[in-house]
Amino acid sequence: MSKIPQATAKRLPLYYRFLNNLNHQGKKRVSSKELSEAVKVDSATIRRDFSYFGALGKKGYGYNVEYLLGFFRKTLDQDELTDVALIGVGNLGTAFLHYNFLKNNNIQIKMAFDADEEKVGTKIGEVPVYHINDMEEKMTGVKVAILTIPASEADGITNRLVDQGITGILNFTPARITVPGHIRVHHIDLAVELQALVYFLKHYPLTKED
Amino acid sequence: MSKIPQATAKRLPLYYRFLNNLNHQGKKRVSSKELSEAVKVDSATIRRDFSYFGALGKKGYGYNVEYLLGFFRKTLDQDELTDVALIGVGNLGTAFLHYNFLKNNNIQIKMAFDADEEKVGTKIGEVPVYHINDMEEKMTGVKVAILTIPASEADGITNRLVDQGITGILNFTPARITVPGHIRVHHIDLAVELQALVYFLKHYPLTKED
């Protein structure tokens, strides 16, 4: 369908955010070199990334911020709003609910679910918390879920999400969940990230020349 | 120094965790195929990853769980404790403080810092919160920091961390911070992760055959 490399696709939201910043600062043009310094991605990589979408810049000039931003807005479907459900209103889930993803974003946490009766019926950062038993009923139309429940619950809830018709899951539990092939799962494993950082520090010490 | 590919190094903590689980379940042996199903990494990749450390398995048999676990414990320095400081005790920072990284881990959040007088002096999940003004004084010996402050504060605090002698930063702010080449920064950008997932769902729809 799309021939954009995955590595490029992952960087698009980052480019979009920084272009947005530049636009708010009133900047009219930007070079791949400037952008490179801001997002910490090699300037040749940026030019290559952009080139997959055609010739967006002008030689000797750079890129027009407003034009580029508009282009990425369309490409990233920033005009359509995507609804997301959050499952598990604990420490991590509550932090996400307080955070307004909408600020720079086309993504909205529309509802949350928990098993704890004390949380059910409340609103956290404008988002209503429903009982997990009502998930299938309330969640119609929502195709993306953020999973912030205990690892032991992950498989059970995942199966229910799959049956409900989910297409994407952002999984913060340490469990590696099993889903049918047509469902996309992105894992964010904070403990692994921290351990990996520490491992790199000990085994790949950087010198002054990178 | 080490010739382990970076992609392999990033998976080590994951392998370690699942081997730990297997060991607790009393499992004595495991094949790359079984492990593959658990961690969702191709079995050939797992064998290749392990092979960088030598011949850890036995042909026709698989891997001895206890032996492998012991090997990775040493490799990942699970016997040494690494102290970490957390900067910014807000929504996200508080969630991390409540989470006990030590459970399966050799990493400990030893102290936290915030600018808010109401938080200073308290303890969250056993971790003392100090005033950010006292950072340099209190932080001696700590070489890794988790950054969960507002993006606008990121550059200023980063400079102070660099001067203080930090070697690694796990950055949760959307800011792309600038550090000298010998300091390692890992970015975890939750808004980007969510946007990227949504982008993939719309532009790379998966079929039943993956």
Next chain:
DNA sequence: AATAAGTCGTGAGCAATTTCACAATATTAT
């Protein structure tokens, strides 16, 4: 007008990572 400086878009090469596929070896069953 002519020159200098700046910057894109991309061919080509390089580097990193993943995957295939199979000989070698171990275990299990009969």
Next chain:
DNA sequence: ATAATATTGTGAAATTGCTCACGACTTATT
């Protein structure tokens, strides 16, 4: 013992991603 089955470790190929380096073109300057 022997045969059948299981599974590793790895050479080689395939895939994916990154970076150099430069021609082409734009803008600014004199």
